[in-house]
Amino acid sequence: ETGVTQTPRHLVMGMTNKKSLKCEQHLGHNAMYWYKQSAKKPLELMFVYNFKEQTENNSVPSRFSPECPNSSHLFLHLHTLQPEDSALYLCASSQGGLAGGPVHNEQFFGPGTRLTVL
Amino acid sequence: DQQVKQNSPSLSVQEGRISILNCDYTNSMFDYFLWYKKYPAEGPTFLISISSIKDKNEDGRFTVFLNKSAKHLSLHIVPSQPGDSAVYFCAASAGAGNMLTFGGGTRLMVKP
Numbered sequence: 001e002t003g004v005t006q007t008p009r010h011l012v013m014g015m016t017n018k019k020s021l022k023c024e025q026h027l028g029h030n031a032m033y034w035y036k037q038s039a040k041k042p043l044e045l046m047f048v049y050n051f052k053e054q055t056e057n058n059s060v061p062s063r064f065s066p067e068c069p070n071s072s073h074l075f076l077h078l079h080t081l082q083p084e085d086s087a088l089y090l091c092a093s094s095q096g097g098l099a100g101g102p103v104h105n106e107q108f109f110g111p112g113t114r115l116t117v118l
Numbered sequence: 119d120q121q122v123k124q125n126s127p128s129l130s131v132q133e134g135r136i137s138i139l140n141c142d143y144t145n146s147m148f149d150y151f152l153w154y155k156k157y158p159a160e161g162p163t164f165l166i167s168i169s170s171i172k173d174k175n176e177d178g179r180f181t182v183f184l185n186k187s188a189k190h191l192s193l194h195i196v197p198s199q200p201g202d203s204a205v206y207f208c209a210a211s212a213g214a215g216n217m218l219t220f221g222g223g224t225r226l227m228v229k230p
Contacts, residue, residue: 042120043220056217090161106152107218109161
């Protein structure tokens with residue numbers, strides 16, 4: 001148990017569906033991340049939020065829409081996805097990330113949501 | 119273009135022997151390196167890290183070596199145990215902040 005939870009753990013959706021992935025961290029961190037892990041590819045950073053503000057959008061298609069209502073919760077809203085979006089979606093959190101914070105921070109990951117788009 | 123590469127997708131080692139996992143990087147701005155371990159159906163968990171001002175960091179059975187001139191780092195596990203069987207990812211970051219670039223992972227299998 002890393003203190004980062006993700007729901008659902010598995011999701012199957014059609015290309016016309018709208019769904020949301022949820023992440024919650026209980027570590028008091030102020031930075032949260034979404035990663036995508038496709039088969040046989042490195043983890044790809046999608047979005048970064050520092051103190052609820054999005055500080056990184058790694059050229060992610062608009063069919064993925066993140067939301068960070070507070071520093072403990074992070075959502076990834078999905079709509080009109082493609083089969084190639086099927087992957088493991090991982091959420092992570094860390095301390096700091098802004099001026100005045102620790103220089104380097106380990107990220108703590110949730111268990112991921114295994115997404116299948118039909 | 120992958121800035122962090124793990125060229126061995128898998129490694130098999132006998133229990134009690136040394137496991138050596140390798141990682142190469144291309145970005146000379148990277149100054150902090152981490153290793154994560156991932157079991158099936160779980161997220162990656164932090165294992166050990168090293169700053170570019172060091173060339174070695176040790177934590178129990180795990181030691182990370184950094185060769186900046188070769189842009190290469192390695193993780194040594196001694197002695198290897200069956201519970202070490204997992205996928206190992208190296209990651210790197212540049213400067214202050216929280217952006218990590220990951221390698222593709224190496225699957226380690228430790229046989230009893």
